[in-house]
Amino acid sequence: MNPEALRAKLLAWYDGEARDLAWRVGPTDGRAGVRQDPYRVWLSEVMLQQTTVPHATPYFLKFTARWPTVTALANEDDGEVMAAWAGLGYYARARNLLACARAVAKDHGGIFPDTEEGLRGLPGLGPYTAAAVAAIAFDRATNVVDGNVERVVSRLFAVETPLPDAKPELKRLAETLVRDDRPGDWAQALMDLGATICKPKSPLCDRCPVASACAALATGAPETYPHKTAKAIRPHRHGVAYVLTQGDLVALVRRPPKGLLGGMLALPTSDWRSAPFTEAQAQAAAPAPADWRHVGEVEHGFTHFTLTLTLLRAEGEADGVIWSPRRDLDGLPSVFLKAARAALSNLI
DNA sequence: TATTCGTGGCA
DNA sequence: TTGCCAAGAAT
Numbered sequence: 581m582n583p584e585a586l587r588a589k590l591l592a593w594y595d596g597e598a599r600d601l602a603w604r605v606g607p608t609d610g611r612a613g614v615r616q617d618p619y620r621v622w623l624s625e626v627m628l629q630q631t632t633v634p635h636a637t638p639y640f641l642k643f644t645a646r647w648p649t650v651t652a653l654a655n656e657d658d659g660e661v662m663a664a665w666a667g668l669g670y671y672a673r674a675r676n677l678l679a680c681a682r683a684v685a686k687d688h689g690g691i692f693p694d695t696e697e698g699l700r701g702l703p704g705l706g707p708y709t710a711a712a713v714a715a716i717a718f719d720r721a722t723n724v725v726d727g728n729v730e731r732v733v734s735r736l737f738a739v740e741t742p743l744p745d746a747k748p749e750l751k752r753l754a755e756t757l758v759r760d761d762r763p764g765d766w767a768q769a770l771m772d773l774g775a776t777i778c779k780p781k782s783p784l785c786d787r788c789p790v791a792s793a794c795a796a797l798a799t800g801a802p803e804t805y806p807h808k809t810a811k812a813i814r815p816h817r818h819g820v821a822y823v824l825t826q827g828d829l830v831a832l833v834r835r836p837p838k839g840l841l842g843g844m845l846a847l848p849t850s851d852w853r854s855a856p857f858t859e860a861q862a863q864a865a866a867p868a869p870a871d872w873r874h875v876g877e878v879e880h881g882f883t884h885f886t887l888t889l890t891l892l893r894a895e896g897e898a899d900g901v902i903w904s905p906r907r908d909l910d911g912l913p914s915v916f917l918k919a920a921r922a923a924l925s926n927l928i
Numbered sequence: 929t930a931t932t933c934g935t936g937g938c939a
Numbered sequence: 940t941t942g943c944c945a946a947g948a949a950t
Binding site: 632634635666667668669670671672673730739781782825840841842880882883886913914915 | 930934935936938
């Protein structure tokens with residue numbers, strides 16, 4: 581199948597089967613003058629980085645209701661935005677989100693740059709997001725390559741090189757399918773196909789509009805594409821989290837601005853290391869002298885390690901902490917929300 | 929170039 | 940239960 585026929589089939593499929601997403605106007609980009617709001621496109625794309633649609637959707641609705649424009653977001657306090665992002669993960673995205681909003685407000689008069697190159701210069705907009713916003717919001721014929729596109733293209737062309745080595749090759753192949761016609765729809769059609777039909781595990785090839793053009797399907801084992809190199813095992817780390825209360829108030833700290841969970845509110849913790857903590861070590865690392873009681877453990881999986889947090893609880897005073905009511909704990913990253921709930925529950 | 933950076937759902 | 944995985948970017 582030639583590229584033009586493939587494009588026609590996939591775009592026709594998208595016209596009828598496009599997903600109804602909170603941030604999506606519809607399969608009308610670049611046609612009939614319908615243009616999506618760059619702010620909403622940008623916000624959704626950042627939230628969707630390594631994040632599923634069901635997880636991102638309520639956050640997108642919350643953010644757009646509270647901050648309808650990029651200027652409104654730019655004028656908000658850091659802590660409010662970080663708390664609103666809590667639970668969505670990859671918190672550098674939230675820091676870059678604010679930095680980007682403020683750059684747009686200050687350096688661009690509140691208007692997003694309308695080219696891939698211009699967008700690429702903003703914080704948090706890498707190769708994928710800059711290309712996606714340029715295509716979807718500004719009708720630019722960019723090469724939008726995410727994990728979906730890599731999978732779809734690797735199957736269409738039966739690319740044998742394993743990821744991540746195959747990335748440059750996949751990007752070149754994707755480029756051969758980009759045209760000036762409906763670039764935003766094309767990008768989203770590829771991603772929708774990857775998300776709903778050309779899925780990682782059990783692709784629904786019998787429903788695929790371009791199955792007849794798929795070299796991987798012709799091999800008889802389309803699900804084995806893209807090939808991948810073996811992953812390293814995830815190490816295990818141990819730490820102690822301290823739940824210090826004064827009645828309804830819980831002692832929190834603001835984590836350093838960079839690194840893991842950077843800039844987020846958190847429970848005070850020990851350092852996290854490979855060796856478990858002895859009772860004495862856990863007591864010694866406490867943020868304040870108190871009658872610390874061992875109240876349990878919680879497990880939490882991060883991207884590149886798993887963590888066992890020993891939970892110590894006490895009632896008492898401490899310096900340099902942020903006293904926060906229990907009802908505000910939803911502004912914490914999930915690992916600390918999980919730990920605080922476990923320590924404060926009556927089930928332990 | 930290789931690592932670092934979350935979370936929740938699912939097979 | 941465990942590993943895999945989702946619209947990647949920054950360093």
